[in-house]
Amino acid sequence: MARFVDVRTMVAWTADRGPEEIMAGMIDYLEEDFRRWESFDKTPRVASHTPFGVIELMPTSTDEEYGFKYVNGHPSNPARGYQTVTAFGVLADVHNGYPTFLSEMTVLTALRTAATSAMFAKHLARPDSKVLALIGAGTQSEFQALAFGRALGISSFRVWDTDAAAMEKFARNMAPHGVEIVVTGSAAECVEGADIITTCTADKTNATILTADLVRPGVHINAIGGDCPGKTELDAKILELGEVFVEYTPQTRIEGEIQQVAPDFPVTEFWEVLLGRQAGRTSPEQVTIFDSVGFAVEDFSALRYVRDAVAGTEFGEEIDLVAAPEDPKDLYSLVAAVAPAHL
Amino acid sequence: MARFVDVRTMVAWTADRGPEEIMAGMIDYLEEDFRRWESFDKTPRVASHTPFGVIELMPTSTDEEYGFKYVNGHPSNPARGYQTVTAFGVLADVHNGYPTFLSEMTVLTALRTAATSAMFAKHLARPDSKVLALIGAGTQSEFQALAFGRALGISSFRVWDTDAAAMEKFARNMAPHGVEIVVTGSAAECVEGADIITTCTADKTNATILTADLVRPGVHINAIGGDCPGKTELDAKILELGEVFVEYTPQTRIEGEIQQVAPDFPVTEFWEVLLGRQAGRTSPEQVTIFDSVGFAVEDFSALRYVRDAVAGTEFGEEIDLVAAPEDPKDLYSLVAAVAPAHL
Known part of the structure; x- marks a missing residue:
């Protein structure tokens, strides 16, 4: 299971804790990550350009954790009632490759940038x-x-x-x-x-x-x-x-x-x-x-901070993002177990 | 709002529809996308290698839709009780850059590969x-x-x-x-x-x-x-x-x-x-x-197929992945609206 923080939850948590308090805590995580700057895998962002704007994936990782942010940039969006930039991000465990945390990052990017x-x-x-x-x-x-x-x-x-x-x-x-x-x-x-x-x-x-x-x-x-x-x-x-x-x-x-x-x-x-x-x-x-x-490392710090700060609180929910069959070679058993009669 | 299909839902839907029926439907989408092969932006996958395995992001897009898959490959995982490969994927609207669909792809990749x-x-x-x-x-x-x-x-x-x-x-x-x-x-x-x-x-x-x-x-x-x-x-x-x-x-x-x-x-x-x-x-x-x-285009086809097939059914739920303030320049209003007294 991975933990998921949606927009409503991010907003409620930000209001509950106070944005100043959150950004102060985030600065500690940012400083920790900037101090170990050399240990990050700093892959260039991957951009997909279209006539309307750009969609980018920004990955980075340490030996322990991997993170990426999906972010778009569409300058003509506000005129049409949309946000110029929206984003979400993921943390994963480098050890087994499993995603562990998914979060909206439109609000979170505003917090991390400031x-x-x-x-x-x-x-x-x-x-x-x-x-x-x-x-x-x-x-x-x-x-x-x-x-x-x-x-x-x-x-x-x-x-x-x-x-x-x-x-x-x-x-x-x-x-x-x-x-x-x-x-x-x-x-x-x-x-x-x-x-x-x-x-x-x-x-x-x-x-x-x-x-x-x-x-x-x-x-x-x-x-x-x-x-x-x-x-x-x-x-x-x-x-x-x-x-x-x-x-x-x-x-x-x-x-x-x-x-x-x-x-x-x-x-x-x-x-x-x-x-x-x-x-x-x-x-x-x-x-x-x-x-x-x-830069991607800042998103990584922000994701880490939220993940740790909401752990054990009512903010966020567990989501079922990774299949876990009892026998790793028997993925099909998941399907067979649900509806053997039908199959 | 984006629609989300988690592992449980993917498995239940696969069992309900039957994997043969799903793969037959998916072949139609695959053929449609292979026929318009030249219209895809075929970005190379972005790999993050570690001593334990690899985590990859596989994006592709047309003029209308963007998709990517997150996938890991960890050969030593089964010996430790984990899946070698797990995955999830996202579709987004190229027009405004908003994500529209999120799905587990461990089971879905098995279906699309076959x-x-x-x-x-x-x-x-x-x-x-x-x-x-x-x-x-x-x-x-x-x-x-x-x-x-x-x-x-x-x-x-x-x-x-x-x-x-x-x-x-x-x-x-x-x-x-x-x-x-x-x-x-x-x-x-x-x-x-x-x-x-x-x-x-x-x-x-x-x-x-x-x-x-x-x-x-x-x-x-x-x-x-x-x-x-x-x-x-x-x-x-x-x-x-x-x-x-x-x-x-x-x-x-x-x-x-x-x-x-x-x-x-x-x-x-x-x-x-x-x-x-x-x-x-x-x-x-x-x-x-x-x-x-x-290849990424196949994941794109598979995501499109599931997205269309579960639309209007009980399979999948709406998730709140994109912040939508009334005034696009006033993201902060989301936070202020929740707890003005606290702030």
């Missing part, structure tokens, strides 16, 4: 950071704000989006959380006085939603939205202002902000910072940039 | 074939026998396995089906008078379970067991006795019996026979060989 951003910022932003500017008030925005509130103690959020309704939605959803929300009228106004700038817009183009002149010394930039070929958010000049940190260089070169610069543009993989092999932030004036694209 | 063999034999074996020799009485054996009984009218099955208990199991499972079962003492005795020879053994080595001197003119060989690198069943000389038919040449060169011969060894892809572009059997004396390895 938790990953907060983990990077915890190690790279100035420790005295208090004000976060959020450019883009879509699906990720509340999760990002709650993760940074919890992990870094950010208490003031400035927001900008070309869609006023999205900013209203963000302010409404954040209202119960007792933090300051400032709705602004432009990207320039949004980043005023910000210690951390998060860019999370959805347009699938090489956009410039943040220009270099808006980036003050000491800022940490959390660039979420540039996450596939042809989709970037930052003025390329920003990448010259400080140190760029990435998850997995080969993937970020293709999908991240650094697709705008030379293939040998220097970057630092974050797991090396965690292990003390590379420097993180070196001064309060330094600009640090997380060029986020999302 | 249905695929029967489809090849229907077009390649002598139409007057009456006797089938089965070398290997493991998991596939009953499914193979029932598929050939239904699709080709085979009424006599001769069986050989080095494991006497497996032959007894085969005879016991087949007893209610009213066909002749002859348990034999060797491969040579088994193939005496056979019109079709099916090899389906599990040893993961380059074995020779059938030698060329045992192959009479006019026989159709259905070689199932040679299905991964380093695993073959036939004397290489047999491949020179007749025409070799395959599913997908690039994969069969690596995984099939033809890994024993030169990379330019001539083979015929079956879809071209179905479309009349290539000859199938050309005389009653010709030896025809299906070098079966199993």
Whole structure:
């Protein structure tokens, strides 16, 4: 039997535990997995492209556990009332190959993306950071704000989006959380006085939603939205202002902000910072940039965390995904046992 | 919502409909998909190898539907009480990327492999074939026998396995089906008078379970067991006795019996026979060989067939795999709606 967490259960569990609490717990799992980065089998994602969008399988594994995520990306979906991105994922036991855990990952990916951003910022932003500017008030925005509130103690959020309704939605959803929300009228106004700038817009183009002149010394930039070929958010000049940190260089070169610069543009993989092999932030004036694209190991950490957190609770159900005949050579007996008269 | 068929449901449905009836229906779907072979996106499978075995993802798609199978192969599993191979699969709508159907595929793969063999034999074996020799009485054996009984009218099955208990199991499972079962003492005795020879053994080595001197003119060989690198069943000389038919040449060169011969060894892809572009059997004396390895398109056909066959029946349940917030930009509202007080 494998355990299954469906959307309703993921939502109920998130509401019950609180998204901030979950993302804090997830950061512990993420750090554990980033610390053992070299032990992961980092297979490239497998993409099936169609005129409408892309469907991808993202597998990874250690010597003990295997995981993959199914995820689609269909930019025209919202206009038709669908989610741009939906996902589900599976964990399996490497020892016998049996799947052990199946979960929805649309909500879970939102949690893991924000938790990953907060983990990077915890190690790279100035420790005295208090004000976060959020450019883009879509699906990720509340999760990002709650993760940074919890992990870094950010208490003031400035927001900008070309869609006023999205900013209203963000302010409404954040209202119960007792933090300051400032709705602004432009990207320039949004980043005023910000210690951390998060860019999370959805347009699938090489956009410039943040220009270099808006980036003050000491800022940490959390660039979420540039996450596939042809989709970037930052003025390329920003990448010259400080140190760029990435998850997995080969993937970020293709999908991240650094697709705008030379293939040998220097970057630092974050797991090396965690292990003390590379420097993180070196001064309060330094600009640090997380060029986020999302990697399979993060989904693996998120799945592990949920699996462990819901074990023994009412959240999730057992499903019957693996046939278990008494004699492994006698699969047919399962069928014969049910209806011998009919056969 | 996506529909889910678990192991219990697959078994109950198979027993209710009858495996012969199901495999006959599946052959229609397989033929439909092999006829539109060129329209499939035939991505290579993605394998994660470990010391214990392999876990693979096998995706394929048309312009309308996407499907993939998760499947493991762990040769040491039976000795530990586990299935060597377990699987599950998913169909998705290419239009919006949403998963629509999830099914166990351990039982389903057994049905699709036998249905695929029967489809090849229907077009390649002598139409007057009456006797089938089965070398290997493991998991596939009953499914193979029932598929050939239904699709080709085979009424006599001769069986050989080095494991006497497996032959007894085969005879016991087949007893209610009213066909002749002859348990034999060797491969040579088994193939005496056979019109079709099916090899389906599990040893993961380059074995020779059938030698060329045992192959009479006019026989159709259905070689199932040679299905991964380093695993073959036939004397290489047999491949020179007749025409070799395959599913997908690039994969069969690596995984099939033809890994024993030169990379330019001539083979015929079956879809071209179905479309009349290539000859199938050309005389009653010709030896025809299906070098079966199993391909993603067959899993796709099998998933489509089950999905359509269980629609509107009591077999299967709706599962909540895709988050559907009212406003696609407001995923967080799902969480906020459940427990506003807590947040």
